[in-house]
Amino acid sequence: MSTLRAKIPTYSMHAMLIFGLIVTVFPFVWVALMGTHSRSEIYSVPPPFYVGDDLLANYEKLLDIMPFWQVLWNSLSISILGTVSAVFFCSLCAYGFFAYDFRGKNIVFGIMVASMMVPPVLTIIPFFLTVKFLGILDTHFALWFPGMANAFGIFLVRQYMTTSISRDLIDAAKVDGCSPFRIYWSVVLPLIKPALATLAIVMFIGLWNNFLGPLIVLSSPDKFVLTLALRSVQSLANSPWGAIMLGTFLSMVPLLLAFAFFSKQMIAGLTAGAVKG
Amino acid sequence: MHPSEETQTTTPTVLHSPASRRRRQWIKKLTPWLFISPYLILFVVFTAFPLGWSVYLSFQEWNPVAGLSSMEYVGLKNYELAVTDPWFWKSLYNTVWLAIVSGVPQHLIAIPVAYLLVIGLKSGARHFYTATFFVPYITSTVAVSLIFYTIYSGNTGILNQVLVWFANLPVINYFFGWINDAMPIRWLSSTDLIKPSIAFVVIWKYTGFNLVIYSAGFLTVSKDMYDAAKVDGCTPWQQFWHIALPMIRPFAFFAVTMSIIGNLQLFEEPFVLTAGQSGGVGQSGLTASYYLYLVGWEWLEMGAAAAISWVLFIFIAIVTSVHFYFNGRKGLEGDR
Amino acid sequence: MATIEIKNLTKSFGAAKVLHDLNLQVEEGEFVALVGPSGCGKSTLLRILAGLEEPTSGDILMDGAEVNDLNPKERNIAMVFQSYALYPHMTAGQNIGFNLRISGMKKAQIAEEVNKAADILDLKPLLDRKPSQLSGGQRQRVAMGRALVRNPAAFLFDEPLSNLDAKLRVQMRDEIKTLHTKVKTTSIYVTHDQIEAMTLADRIVIMKDGRIQQVGSPSELYTNPANRFVAGFIGSPAMNFLPAELTASGALKLSETAQIMLPAIPMDVVAGKVDAGIRPEHFTIDPTGTAPIKGEVISIEPTGAQNLIRVRIGAGVATVIDNALLPITAGEPVALNVALEKIKVYPPEES
Numbered sequence: 028m029s030t031l032r033a034k035i036p037t038y039s040m041h042a043m044l045i046f047g048l049i050v051t052v053f054p055f056v057w058v059a060l061m062g063t064h065s066r067s068e069i070y071s072v073p074p075p076f077y078v079g080d081d082l083l084a085n086y087e088k089l090l091d092i093m094p095f096w097q098v099l100w101n102s103l104s105i106s107i108l109g110t111v112s113a114v115f116f117c118s119l120c121a122y123g124f125f126a127y128d129f130r131g132k133n134i135v136f137g138i139m140v141a142s143m144m145v146p147p148v149l150t151i152i153p154f155f156l157t158v159k160f161l162g163i164l165d166t167h168f169a170l171w172f173p174g175m176a177n178a179f180g181i182f183l184v185r186q187y188m189t190t191s192i193s194r195d196l197i198d199a200a201k202v203d204g205c206s207p208f209r210i211y212w213s214v215v216l217p218l219i220k221p222a223l224a225t226l227a228i229v230m231f232i233g234l235w236n237n238f239l240g241p242l243i244v245l246s247s248p249d250k251f252v253l254t255l256a257l258r259s260v261q262s263l264a265n266s267p268w269g270a271i272m273l274g275t276f277l278s279m280v281p282l283l284l285a286f287a288f289f290s291k292q293m294i295a296g297l298t299a300g301a302v303k304g
Numbered sequence: 305m306h307p308s309e310e311t312q313t314t315t316p317t318v319l320h321s322p323a324s325r326r327r328r329q330w331i332k333k334l335t336p337w338l339f340i341s342p343y344l345i346l347f348v349v350f351t352a353f354p355l356g357w358s359v360y361l362s363f364q365e366w367n368p369v370a371g372l373s374s375m376e377y378v379g380l381k382n383y384e385l386a387v388t389d390p391w392f393w394k395s396l397y398n399t400v401w402l403a404i405v406s407g408v409p410q411h412l413i414a415i416p417v418a419y420l421l422v423i424g425l426k427s428g429a430r431h432f433y434t435a436t437f438f439v440p441y442i443t444s445t446v447a448v449s450l451i452f453y454t455i456y457s458g459n460t461g462i463l464n465q466v467l468v469w470f471a472n473l474p475v476i477n478y479f480f481g482w483i484n485d486a487m488p489i490r491w492l493s494s495t496d497l498i499k500p501s502i503a504f505v506v507i508w509k510y511t512g513f514n515l516v517i518y519s520a521g522f523l524t525v526s527k528d529m530y531d532a533a534k535v536d537g538c539t540p541w542q543q544f545w546h547i548a549l550p551m552i553r554p555f556a557f558f559a560v561t562m563s564i565i566g567n568l569q570l571f572e573e574p575f576v577l578t579a580g581q582s583g584g585v586g587q588s589g590l591t592a593s594y595y596l597y598l599v600g601w602e603w604l605e606m607g608a609a610a611a612i613s614w615v616l617f618i619f620i621a622i623v624t625s626v627h628f629y630f631n632g633r634k635g636l637e638g639d640r
Numbered sequence: 641m642a643t644i645e646i647k648n649l650t651k652s653f654g655a656a657k658v659l660h661d662l663n664l665q666v667e668e669g670e671f672v673a674l675v676g677p678s679g680c681g682k683s684t685l686l687r688i689l690a691g692l693e694e695p696t697s698g699d700i701l702m703d704g705a706e707v708n709d710l711n712p713k714e715r716n717i718a719m720v721f722q723s724y725a726l727y728p729h730m731t732a733g734q735n736i737g738f739n740l741r742i743s744g745m746k747k748a749q750i751a752e753e754v755n756k757a758a759d760i761l762d763l764k765p766l767l768d769r770k771p772s773q774l775s776g777g778q779r780q781r782v783a784m785g786r787a788l789v790r791n792p793a794a795f796l797f798d799e800p801l802s803n804l805d806a807k808l809r810v811q812m813r814d815e816i817k818t819l820h821t822k823v824k825t826t827s828i829y830v831t832h833d834q835i836e837a838m839t840l841a842d843r844i845v846i847m848k849d850g851r852i853q854q855v856g857s858p859s860e861l862y863t864n865p866a867n868r869f870v871a872g873f874i875g876s877p878a879m880n881f882l883p884a885e886l887t888a889s890g891a892l893k894l895s896e897t898a899q900i901m902l903p904a905i906p907m908d909v910v911a912g913k914v915d916a917g918i919r920p921e922h923f924t925i926d927p928t929g930t931a932p933i934k935g936e937v938i939s940i941e942p943t944g945a946q947n948l949i950r951v952r953i954g955a956g957v958a959t960v961i962d963n964a965l966l967p968i969t970a971g972e973p974v975a976l977n978v979a980l981e982k983i984k985v986y987p988p989e990e991s
Contacts, residue, residue, distance in 0.1 A: 254444050
């Protein structure tokens with residue numbers, strides 16, 4: 028009896044945790060299952076908690092209401108372009124802050140840090156203004172280009188540089204005759220791979236899930252990204268919810284898969300800076 | 305390899321005229337600026353300069369679909385309109401309400417759960433739970449909101465069905481039978497329930513993130529501290545309250561700050577959960593950012609939107625400053 | 641090989657002046673050591689010579705031509721760092737050949753040069769390993785190989801052996817010496833260890849607080865130190881400075897029981913209180929007890945081949961080298977002879 032009493036805290040803790048797990052996981056299971064049913068089945072009583080047979084029908088319906096593969100490709104290309112360019116340009120700028128002392132450096136760095144604290148509420152209108160003024164409304168370019176050299180990424184990479192690159196190494200490269208860019212490319216870049224990976228993860232996730240940007244920039248349906256396309260079919264008359272659920276599920280699959288394999292890195296990357304600070 | 309056989313020049317006698325010398329110095333000074341130029345250019349073009357422009361814009365009337373030349377100076381009219389628009393105040397109220405109701409529970413849940421995970425589980429099991437609770441954070445808010453949109457559905461949505469099933473279970477029925485009468489619960493289309501429904505989705509999405517932060521915080525408390533407390537006769541609860549909790553103050557400060565700033569700008573959840581219908585019934589689901597979007601991009605009054613964005617910014621700045629004022633000192637220094 | 645000259649070199653970091661108006665000439669093929677205590681400016685001077693740091697004023701010349709504006713590569717110098725500064729992501733062979741790759745040499749030729757350097761430094765079997773897979777001594781040799789393969793006008797060493805353990809240090813010292821004999825490249829070697837300087841250098845430059853105290857061969861510095869600092873810095877164990885009284889006639893009184901007559905009256909010291917500089921090796925213990933300097937043994941440090949005896953003489957304590965390994969014990973009185981012509985007299989130190 029006493030051992031049972033002693034175990035109650037453990038059991039109840041596990042019960043609580045499992046309950047939390049169910050609440051957390053349920054929507055994912057739900058969307059996966061409902062992607063295989065028709066709309067009427069989804070809203071039937073009781074709802075079907077088994078794999079249905081409308082998968083194919085939903086798939087066709089999905090392609091009906093939106094150019095799904097085009098949209099998926101849009102999301103993918105924007106995310107990849109944005110991630111690759113961010114990794115390159117953020118590390119380039121980070122190197123400038125890391126390896127050089129110059130007049131005004133602290134001011135610029137301070138502005139950069141301060142800009143990280145400006146709420147997006149304030150920056151979307153300026154962003155829109157510039158995009159319109161530059162004539163790049165309704166382009167993918169406007170979605171991945173402006174965020175290329177962003178304060179967060181520069182800060183992250185520079186932080187990593189200070190802990191893993193010694194000044195002697197840069198001096199040795201100078202003595203060996205490297206130009207400044209060569210030092211960055213051949214000596215520093217190979218040594219900051221972990222920081223680059225972290226940055227890539229954060230950028231990709233942010234770009235893939237981005238909604239507000241596409242919402243205010245894109246107007247042609249064939250240019251839409253997944254988030255925007257899915258939301259745009261929400262209010263159709265008789266929205267085919269089975270198809271929409273399927274589309275929603277498919278849009279989450281890449282990140283979920285990546286998470287299954289790289290959960291540790293993704294968690295670390297997304298909470299970087301938070302945990303340290 | 306050595307001396308005489310090689311045609312090895314020792315020092316290249318490069319003649320440096322004063323002009324080329326100055327050029328060299330100039331390039332040396334320019335190099336760091338070249339490295340950070342991508343950031344500077346993008347910052348000026350997409351943030352700094354347009355920020356000033358948006359101040360200017362807030363005093364103009366401008367339909368964004370028309371050309372840039374159609375701006376019309378209207379002085380403080382935009383600010384007046386904003387302040388006299390009942391939707392503006394509604395959205396501020398909703399925003400604050402949501403910020404608190406969706407923010408506080410996240411931390412109230414995350415802290416004890418993080419503590420339990422750190423104390424009670426080995427790192428393998430801990431990572432399993434933590435990772436699973438973290439998944440909502442990495443998925444798109446739009447996708448998640450769409451899913452909850454169907455779950456919350458009024459007539460035969462799954463949530464209502466589960467509640468009905470639960471209320472009709474044998475013993476439970478005695479206590480919760482009234483649920484049947486409340487059906488169909490219109491989670492997203494009744495003014496009282498929209499906000500809590502939105503709040504739940506936000507809590508669902510972000511608690512895992514805070515869980516990770518607090519876990520990291522609790523992990524910094526060494527075992528020795530707990531052992532010392534046990535020797536002093538502390539019960540588990542006292543250990544939690546008096547030892548672990550104070551140690552995570554810096555983490556809590558950071559997490560709460562992020563929650564506040566984030567929750568004051570909720571947009572995607574209310575937008576999708578009200579299906580883009582201007583904040584749902586009675587604008588109960590209208591948040592400040594949502595209102596901003598409406599004004600600028602649906603009502604096409606960009607000037608007004610600019611004015612609103614500045615008002616909101618000041619609002620957020622004030623709230624954050626108050627938060628820093630009351631909690632900042634302890635939060636930033638911790639008490640080690 | 642090149643001559644190196646600095647003229648009126650000054651360096652300030654902000655308001656702090658770290659190098660004061662330095663002048664120095666280094667001959668072709670010379671091995672010059674820069675020694676001094678921490679903070680004396682020797683590393684800064686080296687970095688300025690390398691081109692990694694800019695002087696505040698003054699000129700640097702190599703082979704008579706002003707090189708102030710040239711970067712390290714253009715000055716054709718190679719540098720060996722205290723921390724080795726090997727590129728962690730490249731193999732030893734790639735580290736050594738990196739600078740050749742930068743200058744556009746063909747792959748085949750690079751391999752040839754790398755192998756030559758590897759031969760000289762006995763690195764052949766290690767070329768494919770990464771620095772993390774090498775021992776400290778091996779890494780140091782790779783760092784030297786990297787410098788060697790350049791065939792530079794000058795080698796610059798920045799305390800390259802400080803990170804090695806004592807035994808390895810001695811071994812590497814010999815290798816550096818052998819290397820210099822072979823390749824005869826002009827070398828400037830910074831160290832805080834005067835033994836390293838004494839054994840390796842043709843000439844030594846002693847620095848203190850950003851100024852050059854003396855430049856000379858090891859024996860010059862040892863026999864004729866220019867000032868008290870140099871006298872106390874060079875020589876191991878260090879010179880003893882014993883408080884004493886000097887009369888006008890040249891008599892030196894260390895204590896009531898220790899008085900000697902100097903062979904010549906010191907020129908630049910006034911009679912009165914002085915500090916007598918006597919090297920430990922210039923004392924001899926007189927077993928008969930009749931020698932003029934009487935003192936009391938405080939402690940004995942055996943080092944194997946010799947004993948270092950600490951002796952109280954008057955108000956001061958001296959270290960005495962005993963090569964005969966006499967059976968002395970602490971607390972005993974002892975009588976010492978001294979090589980009178982080797983005594984240096986200095987004004988008393990102001991604290």
